[in-house]
Amino acid sequence: MADEELQIEDAGGKKGKMMIIIIIVLVVIAGGGAAYFFLFAGDDPVAQQRTESGDAAGAAGSEDVMEEGGDAQMGSALYVAIPQPITFHIPGGGRERTVQIKIQLLVRGTDNEETAKVNIPLIQGALLRVFSSSNADDLVTEAGKIELREKALEEVQEAMRKYTGKDVVEQVLFTGFVMQ
Known part of the structure; x- marks a missing residue:
């Protein structure tokens, strides 16, 4: 019986560690995505100049x-x-x-x-x-x-x-x- 309780506690500890690792990975991925968005999602000067000069397809x-x-x-x-x-x-x-x-x-x-x-x-x-x-x-x-x-x-x-x-x-x- 004591062995079963020990095994249950070990399994619970492994699940907790696995959840912490998954959460850390998700936070890192979300942070990287946000950083990419803020750094590279600004105005594209080349595309902006094309639309201003009338070269865009919809002009x-x-x-x-x-x-x-x-x-x-x-x-x-x-x-x-x-x-x-x-x-x-x-x-x-x-x-x-x-x-x-x-x-x-x-x-x-x-x-x-x-x-x-x-x-x-x-x-x-x-x-x-x-x-x-x-x-x-x-x-x-x-x-x-x-x-x-x-x-x-x-x-x-x-x-x-x-x-x-x-x-x-x-x-x-x-x-x-x-x-x-």
């Missing part, structure tokens, strides 16, 4: 419009990311500062998108000229950042006009701004 026609002052066709808004953040040193307030800016360019239509992508080094050079001529004391304020962005847009448009004959970039957007 009914294109929304191209004529530019008021010229004959260039303007399409939907597309964003071209500068591959690497631009890092530069500027003087200010008693010591030199390091600034790093992540940039995206707003262009209209796939033709302008391709032109901007081909001319990334030209655009980076124009941006670096503008950024390196700035002052750290000005970049501390929001007004200084807006002024820098406007100067960057003018310089990029001027460089693109010189080499391609048209305004390719509509806006220069700062998606990251760090000053140390």
